[in-house]
Amino acid sequence: FGDALYGTAFPSGTEAVFRTRGQPGDVERFTAVGVGDLAATTTRVLGFVQTASGNTWSLRDFSALDAGAPVLVNVVTNYVFGPCCLGVEGSEAAFPVRSPDAGFELWRTDGTAAGTINLTPGLRFVAAYGDSMLDIDGTLFFSAAATGTDVELYKSDGSAAGTGLVSELMAGTSGAYPGGFFRIGSLLYFSASTGIGAELWRSDGSAAGT
Secondary structure, X not given: OOOOEEXXXXXXXXXXXXXXXXXXXXXXXXXXXXXXXXEEOOOOEEEEEEOOXXXXXXXXXXXXXXXXXXXXXXXXXXXEOOHHHXXXXXOEEEEEEXXXXXXXXXXXXXXXXXXXXXXXXXXXXXXXXXXXXXXXXXXXXEEEEEOOOOOEEEEEOOOOOOXXXXXXXXXXXXXXXXXXXXXXXXXXXXXXXXXXOEEEEEEOOOOOOO
16 A cells, blocks of 8 residues: 555464554565454555454455554444455445344444444445455445335435445345345346246436436
8 A cells, every 4th residue: 555565464373453564674564463464545555453352343444554553433343244245445444233122233434533434324234245245337336124124125315315235136034135146237136036936137327227
């Protein structure tokens, strides 16, 4: 990122994030109990670290390592994926957090504390494994389930107001479980089951266009 190389290592059995610009002795280090994956947006290097024992992890800005890698948000979780697991779109990153009570929730960050928000409060976000989530030209498609329903197709423009259901493909409490996302042009293609096995679907992001 920029003129520096970032990485993680386990010196003396302690996990840490390192930054170097390739000069002898020019290595900066942030030590933590646990370190998640790192991801570089166009403006920052982001990563999750566990700074103390327990279930609290901090999303930090490691491009400001000389300032102590400022905390963007603290989350209480029993499992964490770093933001790179969902990839990066320009200056923003999206990432799932698995909390003890809510299951997986979708968050996004622009690299600032104010711009780090939970996009899916009240949803049981399940697309934490890569093939049930895809960004197409600034619209993030993903699979999730609201309380009382099962897994269906959702989308987000990066704001809480712009996050919601695209279409309930399988009416009732049995979801269609969209997965296998890929794009052709500006359209999303995916598999879903509506009671007769897996079928091929496509969506332009609207209910009528799905």
